[in-house]
Amino acid sequence: MEYIKVFIVGGLICVIGQIILDTTKLTPAHILVIFLTSGVILGAVGLYEPLVKFAEAGATVPISGFGYALSKGAIEGAKSKGVIGAFLGGLEATAGGVAAAILFGYIMAVVSDPKTKN
Amino acid sequence: MALKRIGAQTVKLSNPPSIISTASIVGPKEGEGPLKDYFDIILEDDMWGQESFEKSEAKIQEEAIKLAISNANLSPNDIEYLFAGDLLNQIITSSYSARQLNIPFFGLYGACSTMTESLSLGAMIIDGQFADKVVCATSSHFSSAERQFRFPLEYGSQRTFSAQWTVTGGGATVLSSTGNGPYITYITTGKIVDLGIVDVNNMGGAMAPAAIDTISQHFKDTGYNPVDYDLIITGDLGLVGKKIILDLLRKEGYDLSENYSDCGIKIFDGVEQDTHAGGSGCGCAAVVFNGYIYKEMMKRNLNRVLLIATGALHSSISTLQGESIPGIAHAVTIDNMIS
Amino acid sequence: MDKMNKKEYQKYVERKVPKPTYFKNILYAFVVGGIICVFGQIIRNFLLKYGLDEKSVAAGTSIVLIFTGAFLTGIGIYDKIGKIGGAGAAIPITGFANSIVSPAMEFKREGFIFGVAARMFSIAGPVLVYGVGSSVIVGILYLILTKGR
Known part of the structure; x- marks a missing residue:
C-alpha cells in the first residue's frame, strides 16, 4: 500500500512535467527550475508538507521535494537563529544531496566518456 | 558587363566546369541507412581513433578531400583552391583539415547550405578562368554538433518529432575546367x-x-x-x-x-x-x-x-x-x- | 512566398509539425517517475530500519539516489531512460544528477577546470540558484511575517 501511494504520487508529479514539456517549448532545464521553485513556494505556504506525509518518497524524490526541503530548512533556521538561520537553513537541510552531486558528479565525469547515440 | 547573369539571382556558366571526382565518408549510423552502398568509406567508430569528436570531424573532412583528389588521379599540389566550411564555431573543422592539405583555402560559413555554396563559388572561379581545378568540401558530426547546439550526449532528453539528426560525414567534390561531366x-x-x-x-x-x-x-x-x-x-x-x-x-x-x-x-x-x-x-x-x-x-x-x-x-x-x-x-x- | 506574412507562416508550420504522442509520453513518464520514487522509498525504509533519524534518512536517500543517477549516466544508461521516460526521468533527483554528470563528462577534453568542473553546473546551476535563492527569501519573509504578529 505504501509503495502504491509512492508510485502514484511520484508518477503524477512527473506527468505534470511531461504535459508541460509536450505542450510548450520549454526544455527539461526549465522544468527542473520551475518544479524546484514550485517546491520552495508550496513548502513555504504549507501545501507540500501534507503530500510528503502522505506519499513520503513519492513527494521527496521529485525535484520539487528538494525545493520543499530547502524552504522547510530555511524556515526552521529562521525560527531558531533569526536572519542568519534563514541563510543557513536551506542549504544545511540539503547539504548531503548537494555534496553528493558534486563529488559523484565529478568522479563519474572523470572516469567515463560520452558515447554517441544511435 | 556581367554577361553570364540571367534573371535576378542566377548565373549561366558559359564554360561549365566538370565534376571529375567525388568522395564521401560517413559514420556508422549513416552506413546502416538506405544509401549505404553509395558511400566510399563507412566508419566503424565515429571517433576514428581521435581524442575528440571535433578532431574526428576534421579527419573525416580531410580524408574526404584527399580521397576525392586521389580518385581524380591528382595530388593536392594540382588543386588551386579549396572551398570548405562546417558547422562548428569559427569553422574549426575546415581550418584544421585545410592545415594538413597545403591548398589555398577559402573558408565558408553557410551552415548546412555549405555544399552548394562551395560548389557555386568553385564553379564560378573556374568558369571565370581563375583556376582549373578546385575542391569543394564540407562535413558535420552528430556528436560535435549536438554538444554545440543542443544538449550533452548523455543527457536524458526526448527529441520532438520535428527534430532532425545531424549526419556524421564529409563529402568533397573536385571541379575541373576540362572533363566529361557531369x-x-x-x-x-x-x-x-x-x-x-x-x-x-x-x-x-x-x-x-x-x-x-x-x-x-x-x-x-x-x-x-x-x-x-x-x-x-x-x-x-x-x-x-x-x-x-x-x-x-x-x-x-x-x-x-x-x-x-x-x-x-x-x-x-x-x-x-x-x-x-x-x-x-x-x-x-x-x-x-x-x-x-x-x-x-x-x-x-x-x-x-x-x-x-x-x-x-x-x-x-x-x-x-x-x-x-x-x-x-x-x-x-x-x-x-x-x- | 510574398503572400504569406510571418504570423500566417508560423501558424501554417505549426499545423505541419507532427504532434507528440501525448498519451504514450504521459504513461511512460508516470511509470518511470513512479518506479524511481518507489526505489527512493525502498532506500528510505532500509535506512529507517537501521534506526537513523529523519534528517539523516532524508539526506541518505538523496545521496544514494544521486549516486545512482550519476552512475547510470556514466555508464551510458540514463540517457536511454530519459528518452523513454521524459519528465519521469528528468524530475526525480536522479535526473538532477544526470544533468550534472552529462555536461561534465562531455567537456572533459576541454580540461578539468574549465571543462569538467565549470560545465558540471551548466544545467544544475540555475536550479541551485533559484532554489537556494528563493529558500533564503522564504526564511526572511517568515521572520518578517511572524515578527509582525
Missing part, C-alpha cells in the same frame, strides 16, 4: 529568408521559405520547369520541410510531387533508425550529393539534377536571445549534357 551549368544564389521561426527543433520549417524562394526564382530565371529535372533535391529540410515545399510551391504554380526529394529524408530510414524528421547538417547534402547523386548521374540513371542545400544561420547565442532563424538556400544545376 557539369555545373546554372547557379542560383539564395537570399536570406526568415519568417520568424524560433524553434531550433524545427529546422525544416525554418529553412523551407528560403528553399521555396530560391527554387521558384531558379525556374523564373532559367526558364526551366520542374519536369525538366530528373531530381530536385533539397539539403536537409526533412519530413516537415518536404510537406511545406510541396504545398507552397504548388500554390506558386510549380508541381514538384513527381521528382522532389530531400537528402535528409533519403539518408536515413526514419522509422527503423528513429531519426524523426530526417537527417541534417552540412554533411547531409555533402554525402548524398557526392555519394548517391554523383554515382547515379555517372550511371545515367539521373541526367539533370537541381541540388538546393539549405542552411539555418543561427547560433546558440542568437537562440538564447530569442532571435528567429535566418534561412538560406543555394541551388546548383548539375547536368550530364551541355548544350
Whole structure:
C-alpha cells in the first residue's frame, strides 16, 4: 500500500512535467527550475508538507521535494537563529544531496566518456 | 558587363566546369541507412581513433578531400583552391583539415547550405578562368554538433518529432575546367529568408521559405520547369520541410510531387533508425550529393539534377536571445549534357 | 512566398509539425517517475530500519539516489531512460544528477577546470540558484511575517 501511494504520487508529479514539456517549448532545464521553485513556494505556504506525509518518497524524490526541503530548512533556521538561520537553513537541510552531486558528479565525469547515440 | 547573369539571382556558366571526382565518408549510423552502398568509406567508430569528436570531424573532412583528389588521379599540389566550411564555431573543422592539405583555402560559413555554396563559388572561379581545378568540401558530426547546439550526449532528453539528426560525414567534390561531366551549368544564389521561426527543433520549417524562394526564382530565371529535372533535391529540410515545399510551391504554380526529394529524408530510414524528421547538417547534402547523386548521374540513371542545400544561420547565442532563424538556400544545376 | 506574412507562416508550420504522442509520453513518464520514487522509498525504509533519524534518512536517500543517477549516466544508461521516460526521468533527483554528470563528462577534453568542473553546473546551476535563492527569501519573509504578529 505504501509503495502504491509512492508510485502514484511520484508518477503524477512527473506527468505534470511531461504535459508541460509536450505542450510548450520549454526544455527539461526549465522544468527542473520551475518544479524546484514550485517546491520552495508550496513548502513555504504549507501545501507540500501534507503530500510528503502522505506519499513520503513519492513527494521527496521529485525535484520539487528538494525545493520543499530547502524552504522547510530555511524556515526552521529562521525560527531558531533569526536572519542568519534563514541563510543557513536551506542549504544545511540539503547539504548531503548537494555534496553528493558534486563529488559523484565529478568522479563519474572523470572516469567515463560520452558515447554517441544511435 | 556581367554577361553570364540571367534573371535576378542566377548565373549561366558559359564554360561549365566538370565534376571529375567525388568522395564521401560517413559514420556508422549513416552506413546502416538506405544509401549505404553509395558511400566510399563507412566508419566503424565515429571517433576514428581521435581524442575528440571535433578532431574526428576534421579527419573525416580531410580524408574526404584527399580521397576525392586521389580518385581524380591528382595530388593536392594540382588543386588551386579549396572551398570548405562546417558547422562548428569559427569553422574549426575546415581550418584544421585545410592545415594538413597545403591548398589555398577559402573558408565558408553557410551552415548546412555549405555544399552548394562551395560548389557555386568553385564553379564560378573556374568558369571565370581563375583556376582549373578546385575542391569543394564540407562535413558535420552528430556528436560535435549536438554538444554545440543542443544538449550533452548523455543527457536524458526526448527529441520532438520535428527534430532532425545531424549526419556524421564529409563529402568533397573536385571541379575541373576540362572533363566529361557531369557539369555545373546554372547557379542560383539564395537570399536570406526568415519568417520568424524560433524553434531550433524545427529546422525544416525554418529553412523551407528560403528553399521555396530560391527554387521558384531558379525556374523564373532559367526558364526551366520542374519536369525538366530528373531530381530536385533539397539539403536537409526533412519530413516537415518536404510537406511545406510541396504545398507552397504548388500554390506558386510549380508541381514538384513527381521528382522532389530531400537528402535528409533519403539518408536515413526514419522509422527503423528513429531519426524523426530526417537527417541534417552540412554533411547531409555533402554525402548524398557526392555519394548517391554523383554515382547515379555517372550511371545515367539521373541526367539533370537541381541540388538546393539549405542552411539555418543561427547560433546558440542568437537562440538564447530569442532571435528567429535566418534561412538560406543555394541551388546548383548539375547536368550530364551541355548544350 | 510574398503572400504569406510571418504570423500566417508560423501558424501554417505549426499545423505541419507532427504532434507528440501525448498519451504514450504521459504513461511512460508516470511509470518511470513512479518506479524511481518507489526505489527512493525502498532506500528510505532500509535506512529507517537501521534506526537513523529523519534528517539523516532524508539526506541518505538523496545521496544514494544521486549516486545512482550519476552512475547510470556514466555508464551510458540514463540517457536511454530519459528518452523513454521524459519528465519521469528528468524530475526525480536522479535526473538532477544526470544533468550534472552529462555536461561534465562531455567537456572533459576541454580540461578539468574549465571543462569538467565549470560545465558540471551548466544545467544544475540555475536550479541551485533559484532554489537556494528563493529558500533564503522564504526564511526572511517568515521572520518578517511572524515578527509582525
